[in-house]
Amino acid sequence: MALLQITSPHLRGTNRTASVMQWVLLATLPGFVALIWFFGWGVLINVAWAVLLAIGAEATVLRLRKRPVMFYLSDYSALVTAVLLGLALPPFTPWWVTAVGVLFAIVISKQLYGGLGSNPFNPAMVGYALLLVSFPVEMTTHWATPSTLAVQPDFLQTLTYIFTGGGVNIDGVTMATPLDTYKHQVDILTREELTQLPVFGQHVALGWEWVNLGFLAGGLALLWRKIITWHIPVSMLLSLTACSLIIGWDPDQYTPVSIHLLSGATMLGAFFIATDPVTAATSRLGKLYYGAGIGILVYIIRTWGGYPDAVAFAVLLMNFAAPFLDHYTKPRTYGHRKAHRGIKKAD
Amino acid sequence: MRQTWDFHGGIHPPENKTQSTQQSIRKAGIPQYLYLPLSQHIGQPAAPVVAIGQQVKKGDMIAEAVGPVSVPVHAPTSGTVIAIEDHQVPHPSGLTDSCIVIETDGLDEWKECIPCENYEELEPAEILERVRQAGIAGLGGAGFPTAIKLHPPRNDKVNSLILNAAECEPYITADDMLMRERAHEVIGGLEIMAFILQPEECLIGIEDNKPEAVAALREAAKDTQIEIVVIPTKYPSGGEKQLIKILTGLEVPNGHIPADIGVMCQNVGTSAAVYRAIRHGEPLVSRITTVTGEAVEQPANFETLLGTPLSFLLNQAGFNAAKASRVLMGGPMMGFALTSTDIPVVKTTNCLLAATQKEFPEPPPEQPCIRCGMCAEACPAELLPQQLFWFAKAQEFEKAEMHNLFDCIECGACSYVCPSSIPLVQYYRYSKSQIRIARLDQEKSDKARERFEFRQTRLQREQEEKEAKRKARAEAAAKAQAARAAEAQAAEDPKKAAVAEAVKRAQAKRQQQAAPEVDLAELESNVQKAKDKLTKVEASLQQAEAEQSDMAEKLRNAVAKNRDRLAFAEQALADARKQSSDTSTTASSASLPAQDSEQLQRSIKRQEDKIATLQNAINDTRNSDPDRANQLQPTLDKSLARLAELKAALGATAPDTPEEQAGPDLEQLQSQVDKAKDKLAMMQGMLEEAQAEDPVDDAKVSKLTRAVEKNHERLAAAEKSLKNAKQQAQQIPGQAKSSPEELEALRNNIDKARDKLVMMQGMLEEAQAESPTDESKIAKLTRAVEKNQERLKAAETAYQNAGGESVDIVN
Ligand code: SF4
Numbered sequence A: 001m002a003l004l005q006i007t008s009p010h011l012r013g014t015n016r017t018a019s020v021m022q023w024v025l026l027a028t029l030p031g032f033v034a035l036i037w038f039f040g041w042g043v044l045i046n047v048a049w050a051v052l053l054a055i056g057a058e059a060t061v062l063r064l065r066k067r068p069v070m071f072y073l074s075d076y077s078a079l080v081t082a083v084l085l086g087l088a089l090p091p092f093t094p095w096w097v098t099a100v101g102v103l104f105a106i107v108i109s110k111q112l113y114g115g116l117g118s119n120p121f122n123p124a125m126v127g128y129a130l131l132l133v134s135f136p137v138e139m140t141t142h143w144a145t146p147s148t149l150a151v152q153p154d155f156l157q158t159l160t161y162i163f164t165g166g167g168v169n170i171d172g173v174t175m176a177t178p179l180d181t182y183k184h185q186v187d188i189l190t191r192e193e194l195t196q197l198p199v200f201g202q203h204v205a206l207g208w209e210w211v212n213l214g215f216l217a218g219g220l221a222l223l224w225r226k227i228i229t230w231h232i233p234v235s236m237l238l239s240l241t242a243c244s245l246i247i248g249w250d251p252d253q254y255t256p257v258s259i260h261l262l263s264g265a266t267m268l269g270a271f272f273i274a275t276d277p278v279t280a281a282t283s284r285l286g287k288l289y290y291g292a293g294i295g296i297l298v299y300i301i302r303t304w305g306g307y308p309d310a311v312a313f314a315v316l317l318m319n320f321a322a323p324f325l326d327h328y329t330k331p332r333t334y335g336h337r338k339a340h341r342g343i344k345k346a347d
Numbered sequence B: 001m002r003q004t005w006d007f008h009g010g011i012h013p014p015e016n017k018t019q020s021t022q023q024s025i026r027k028a029g030i031p032q033y034l035y036l037p038l039s040q041h042i043g044q045p046a047a048p049v050v051a052i053g054q055q056v057k058k059g060d061m062i063a064e065a066v067g068p069v070s071v072p073v074h075a076p077t078s079g080t081v082i083a084i085e086d087h088q089v090p091h092p093s094g095l096t097d098s099c100i101v102i103e104t105d106g107l108d109e110w111k112e113c114i115p116c117e118n119y120e121e122l123e124p125a126e127i128l129e130r131v132r133q134a135g136i137a138g139l140g141g142a143g144f145p146t147a148i149k150l151h152p153p154r155n156d157k158v159n160s161l162i163l164n165a166a167e168c169e170p171y172i173t174a175d176d177m178l179m180r181e182r183a184h185e186v187i188g189g190l191e192i193m194a195f196i197l198q199p200e201e202c203l204i205g206i207e208d209n210k211p212e213a214v215a216a217l218r219e220a221a222k223d224t225q226i227e228i229v230v231i232p233t234k235y236p237s238g239g240e241k242q243l244i245k246i247l248t249g250l251e252v253p254n255g256h257i258p259a260d261i262g263v264m265c266q267n268v269g270t271s272a273a274v275y276r277a278i279r280h281g282e283p284l285v286s287r288i289t290t291v292t293g294e295a296v297e298q299p300a301n302f303e304t305l306l307g308t309p310l311s312f313l314l315n316q317a318g319f320n321a322a323k324a325s326r327v328l329m330g331g332p333m334m335g336f337a338l339t340s341t342d343i344p345v346v347k348t349t350n351c352l353l354a355a356t357q358k359e360f361p362e363p364p365p366e367q368p369c370i371r372c373g374m375c376a377e378a379c380p381a382e383l384l385p386q387q388l389f390w391f392a393k394a395q396e397f398e399k400a401e402m403h404n405l406f407d408c409i410e411c412g413a414c415s416y417v418c419p420s421s422i423p424l425v426q427y428y429r430y431s432k433s434q435i436r437i438a439r440l441d442q443e444k445s446d447k448a449r450e451r452f453e454f455r456q457t458r459l460q461r462e463q464e465e466k467e468a469k470r471k472a473r474a475e476a477a478a479k480a481q482a483a484r485a486a487e488a489q490a491a492e493d494p495k496k497a498a499v500a501e502a503v504k505r506a507q508a509k510r511q512q513q514a515a516p517e518v519d520l521a522e523l524e525s526n527v528q529k530a531k532d533k534l535t536k537v538e539a540s541l542q543q544a545e546a547e548q549s550d551m552a553e554k555l556r557n558a559v560a561k562n563r564d565r566l567a568f569a570e571q572a573l574a575d576a577r578k579q580s581s582d583t584s585t586t587a588s589s590a591s592l593p594a595q596d597s598e599q600l601q602r603s604i605k606r607q608e609d610k611i612a613t614l615q616n617a618i619n620d621t622r623n624s625d626p627d628r629a630n631q632l633q634p635t636l637d638k639s640l641a642r643l644a645e646l647k648a649a650l651g652a653t654a655p656d657t658p659e660e661q662a663g664p665d666l667e668q669l670q671s672q673v674d675k676a677k678d679k680l681a682m683m684q685g686m687l688e689e690a691q692a693e694d695p696v697d698d699a700k701v702s703k704l705t706r707a708v709e710k711n712h713e714r715l716a717a718a719e720k721s722l723k724n725a726k727q728q729a730q731q732i733p734g735q736a737k738s739s740p741e742e743l744e745a746l747r748n749n750i751d752k753a754r755d756k757l758v759m760m761q762g763m764l765e766e767a768q769a770e771s772p773t774d775e776s777k778i779a780k781l782t783r784a785v786e787k788n789q790e791r792l793k794a795a796e797t798a799y800q801n802a803g804g805e806s807v808d809i810v811n
């Protein structure tokens, strides 16, 4: 009999980081499928390519840092980063653009900061933001035309285009996103005229509403599995809604709330990106502030900024604020009259 | 239904309780040897009251309580005390502690117990004493003496008496089974405690996973005021603070005990033990212990004699050593793994958990914290476990403390939920112990500093006292010296007497100079005298005129002159008065003598004129008018006397004659010596200070050292000249005793030596206290102390040889 000297607790829950990450991956599926359905094979190719690159980059860096490769790879965190970045990219993104984004995300913004848990900024969003400022043309104009409006190139054609730049007349299969369209056309057209545009489809924004509902469903699954808490998504969506109702109440001047909520990367951002635990605020109150801040920033950047979507910048900006938020939103400990906040010494 | 509250966080680990509730409570039996630790409770260990070889009966006290926070130990069965020795005791680190070893005789013979049918006849204090004498200490885990807990400090009123029947840890069922089978004992004990405390409400908090126990309690508590509150199952609802929150909605404030908010929690087992102690008079000699886990064949609850070796108890349950991977004392969440099964059951042993590898696999390797916040969601103390973990890892203990590390109850909920399987509680234990160590160190160094500062002030005070004494002695010695010198001079040498006279005169004069009032008096008398004279001369003139004498003309001149003189004297007096009223007395006193002598000279001049006039008048009238000449003669005589007086006065103001110098010289020298001494003492003080404060500031120290040396020299020179002067002045041959100054100097030597000795002793003590291992330092200091002792002795001998009275040795 070997009596082990292990201190309490001797019992552990079944929760593992890997299973947390697996659940996140699984929860992206509805939105993922909707994306492929409406915007073609390019989405799948992007994600697959990003995943390959991410695993290769992570393994290489781990080897260079002399860390156990399989141990860290099996936490699935690189996979999550790659999938989230891949989902955010336009379907006809050239392979080298994706590569730059993924390598930057994994090598610079994750591993060079010390790997999982130590990175202050969401790696996927760092990669995305880098691409957005470096390759604005590829990142903003190459969003695919929804499949219900035009015949999509098949898998091989798409693959060829992504890796060689040939085989597809890109102008024929791409168009601006609903967010972009509304923002730029609202000066010339009325709301009625705008909603007649094919890109807005019958409901809110052709295809996009389904993609967003898909991510919403996945997010609810994460909530149900207690992988994430409600605080960040709810406060983010609420603040975005509040902004678009208060500031943008007039749909003849501003993008209406329905398009804000159900197009672009809103739901993906709310449930999958903003909730990245490593870079978000951690206390309950801090999460509420954090989410609200993202919602407000998303609205501001979408409305007055130069980019069609804003989730990446909003998240990165709030990443800055997260440690500060945590400092000032510490919960009140049992038996203490009030919470000890800030950096003052306790009395 | 009573309102209940929820506490933050908590977890729902698999309960695994049914395994051990299949059988009713079994008797564990009597092992051959019992090992009874003297310290099974919080507080002072009990002290043995049995001798080796002594026969004891079941329930006999074998160790008595020492001090208030302590409880006695009793023999769990009859047998013989065979040893009182160190034996391994239940402790996470496998400590040994002194135990009484009893070899049992298998008879299990009770001592005579005194039952009590009706406890309400007893005084509460009597009940408390019986509880204490029964050796009851909290059976829930901590082992705090129950009698003390039942007597809250400041007699705080207990509003809610709570019986903690939650038993929230997985696997453990000891309380559950006790309640199922002996509910009346549990309720009875609670009633006794309620009788002592007279609370407003009496609650039993029990989780809803023990329906049988709830039913049994309800049945037993039918006719009582006791309220049984069934609460949702959630770990750690059995934590004292959490249960209080659930049942009362109150939180125990940070740094307080439940009694401060009028709540008291007692454990189910404790309650039953109190009942047995009061009702049956039985001390605490056994307890119910759960033996469970997959490595035992028949998990069950055992009524176990205290002191039973764990191996014996495990074997009763069919322990399979081959299957066991760890044996825990306590539950899986807060219990600790044993290093050996060769240790005894104690009053707080509620569970033995023999687990297999499959049951409790080794913890998976720690992964990075992903700040998922699940730990914070689970923490019942509402801490931020992940922050605490970061701080612990970065050794930022101060920050951890600021994040209320010490409010962590080490429940393990955070570790349980952590997806990265970080052993969080282990980090917290480590941080806590580090902080405690740092605090101890801090306390130690604070104490050392206090000691040092205290010593410094003491030394300073002593120094000041000595200085004052020294001054007083020096003054007394100087006085005695002066008196003796005067006596000797008066008796032995007229010349010396004259010197003394001169000294006295000079002193008087100095006093005069220093005091303008004296001068004024003189001037006033001058004025008076002048007036008298004028009156007389005027009278003579009138007479002469009446007689038609030619003297009249001369007398008229004399009157005029005397009038002038009076006016002058009055003027001088007025001046002097004005000057003396000036605040600048030093200036006036300094200028006065000069003015004085000038005045006197003028007076003398005038007096001489007058005398000359008078003599002429007398000579003139002698022949013509002898009567008139005779009349004038006394006036002349008076004038002559007055002249002599004035001359004498003038002589006194004149520069000191060489004859008179000896006296002031001695005085002056004496004061010089005193001054030099003072200055030297000051310099030495400064030097010491500088050395103490800034031992590295060599420049300053050496400067001061030089200054001290110079002052030494000066003092020596001053003393030498004083001595010379004295010898000259006194010339008393063969003086047996040393002069008071010399004695004084010797006396000072002693003082100094003593100061130094005290300092060295202080340093030695300090060194011994602070670095007892630094032998070379201590040896050095010891030698220094010895040397200083010798020096002190030498100084004392020198003093006594010189004729000083024996010295009272302080220390
Ligand atoms: S549960 Fe573990 S991984 Fe999650 S925040 Fe807490 S310590 Fe970090």
Ligand code: SF4
Binding pocket: B375, B378, B379, B380, B381, B382, B383, B385, B407, B408, B409, B410, B411, B412, B413, B414, B415, B424, B425, B428
């Ligand atoms: S062990 Fe401490 S930090 Fe962890 S859950 Fe329990 S009280 Fe909170």
